[in-house]
Amino acid sequence: MRQSRLAIDVGGTFTDVFIFDESTGEIFVTKTSSTPSNPERGILDGIEKAQLKGENIKMFSHGTTVGTNALIERKLPKTALITTKGFRDVPEIRRGTKLDLWDAYKDTAKPYIQRRDRFEVNERIDYNGNVLINIDEEEVRQLARKLNKRGTESIAVCFMNAYVNGENEKRVKEILQEELPDVYVCISNEVLPEIFEHERMSTTIINAVLGPIISKYIYTLEGEMEQKGYNDDILVLHSGGGVMTSGTVPRFAARVASSGIAAGAIASKHIAKLCGFNNAIGLDMGGTSTDISLMYDGDIRITKDWYIEYGYPIGFPSIEILTIGAGGGSLAWKDDGGSLRNGPQSAGATPGPACYLRGGEEPTNSDANLVLGRLGNNLLDGTMKLDKEKAIEAVGKIAKEFNFSTVEAANAIIEVANANMCDALRLISVRRGYDPREFALVAFGGAGPLHGAHLAKEMEIPTVIVPPHPGVAAAMGCLLVDVRHDISKTYVKNFSHVTIDELELEFSKMEKEAKELLEEEGVAKENSTLMSFLDMRYSGQWRSLAIPINLKAHSLVDALEAFHLEHEREFAYSDRKQSVEIYGLRLTALGTVPKPEFPKYGPSGSLEDALKEVRDVYFEDKFVATKVFEREKIPVFSEIQGPAIVDQLDATTVIPPDFTAFVDEYRNLILTLNK
Secondary structure: OOOEEEEEEEOOOEEEEEEEEOOOOOEEEEEEEOOOOOHHHHHHHHHHHHOOOHHHEEEEEEEOOHHHHHHHHOOOOOEEEEEEOOOOOHHHHEOEOOOOOOOOOOOOOOOOOOHHHEEEEOOEEOOOOOEEEOOOHHHHHHHHHHHHHOOOOEEEEEOOOOOOOOHHHHHHHHHHHHHOOOOEEEEHHHHOOOOOHHHHHHHHHHHHHHHHHHHHHHHHHHHHHHHOOOOOOEEEEOOOOOEEEOOOHHHHHHHHOOHHHHHHHHHHHHHHHHOOOOOEEEEEEOOOOEEEEEEEOOEEOEEOOEEOOOOOEEOOOEEOEEEEOOOOOEEEEEOOOOOEEEEEEEOOOOOOOHHHOOOOOOOEHHHHHHHOOOOOOEEOOOOEEOOHHHHHHHHHHHHHHHOOOHHHHHHHHHHHHHHHHHHHHHHHOHHHOOOHHHOEEEEEOOOHHHHHHHHHHHHOOOEEEEOOOHHHHHHHHOOOOOEEEEEEEEEEEEHHHOOHHHHHHHHHHHHHHHHHHHHHOOOOHHHEEEEEEEEEEEOOOOOOEEEEEOOOOOOHHHHHHHHHHHHHHHHOOOOOOOOEEEEEEEEEEEEOOOOOOOOOOOOOOOHHHHEEEEEEEEEOOEEEEEEEEEHHHOOOOOEEEOOEEEEOOOOEEEEOOOEEEEEOOOOOEEEEEOO
16 A cells, blocks of 8 residues: 655645655645635645545644634633732733834734733742742632633633742642633643743743644544544644644644744755755745744754744744745735835735735735746646736736836835845844855745745855745655654753752653653654753853753763853854853753655756746846746756746746756755856
């Protein structure tokens, strides 16, 4: 029986399907429209379109935007917070209300749980973990009955200093589950046992508001897949760049808040390494947004400063991804100051760009690219027709506003979109001390290859890599990850007072928890890997850096020197005379998942056979007769001199006049700027 690995990435506009046949090495890709109101429907449509039977699926891994969309749209279950007396307003106070303090017009994000749904109980634990005030069990039971009458669907419990001792939280959880067996309950000691009450409370609240949504989604999807004959675990990508089995996901719902966008970063890392690059910037441009990630020296940057809305962080280690509102469906508009703007508003899947003929009337990037000839008259192998007249009509609104010709307006729309993306590329590279000239740009997503070369030229990035299936690369990324759990513990101590024996004792406790989690996920011992990290900082600093340490191979002196070097690289200075402290301990537990081995290809056919048409495409300041090639027919090791367009099912690649493209043995399209 043929066995296939199925990967699906559910985006805001399209659901991307990537299937790898283990017996033949063949790859099948397709896209279906996403169905936000019924997210599993898009997945099932994709499987049906691929004509894949459940018994032929060896592994099913996927990324989803269900959590992200729920938080953005605020379509959340009725959730309550129970906290220590006197701390009910922590979610309201947070750490400032705006990213830009001086923006008088920026609305403040509202708490995910309103004040009327936040409750206090009389309990207290000190900073050493000593219980000063025990839980009044009758008080908690009365509160539980009150919440039941209010129709509460989920409860977050977060007590002060519970990261040191979760005794009171755990007892409250037991009582709530006795009184409210059908209500989702999570406690901060189990979700994020770390210092800083706001970050811990915010993460626990987000876990609580997403818990019922993710649980229902997973339960429904599992049921549908069982009906199709697939009875194994569904692997769900989480923000840290690993996967969890479907049975574990509901407990850590906040971890999948950025599930979908993490997959793209994983894919860009794999593709860049396949092409021989250890430094790469991933550009995942879809229909609504662009997600940018950075890999340096073979590793993707990880951050703990991640949030959907400013002021409400999710404290789990997450792949650092910078997201901006620039996609194929981003709207062009004139602001009150008379300037041309692009995004972040989007036409989305419905009504979509004007050229999609779904009712959209406002100009978008897709409409502008169609006017400029960079897009052809159809997408998805001709199954989706584009109406150029509708695009001209929509772009004409901008032309009228600025007294431009239609072509000038279309070009201006794209230039503004590119400028926005260049700003984001600088933020993730130059601002963090990286020189983009030392990186390759991996351009993927449905719209990334349309813009990749122009962005690279502006940023002086010498190489652009377009993977074989750019529109579904994020789905492919779901097949390239391992089961992963990140365990953390607050541990504040001056580095000079720390001993190896102490660290070994603390890490041994964390290792026990990690092994239990991996065992629960069905990971065999021989496939398990544990990696230890020290959160270190100079005394008095707010931020810390995660420094890897192998207690059996490294001395504390090695760790200290590694911290100074990393601080120098990250912040351009270090001070070896300054006191250093350990701020926390981290353990990453990995369960190796078999990865597909993608085939290499040899040359076959000729470049002439791949020529589809010649059409006029706008470059710089004029239309140029441009060859259009079919990606699937381009032979390996072919070289294409720009200007050229490469069409395929899931994306369109633009090769400007001053670029040359080369097809490598994995069928990656590698663009280089001519010298």
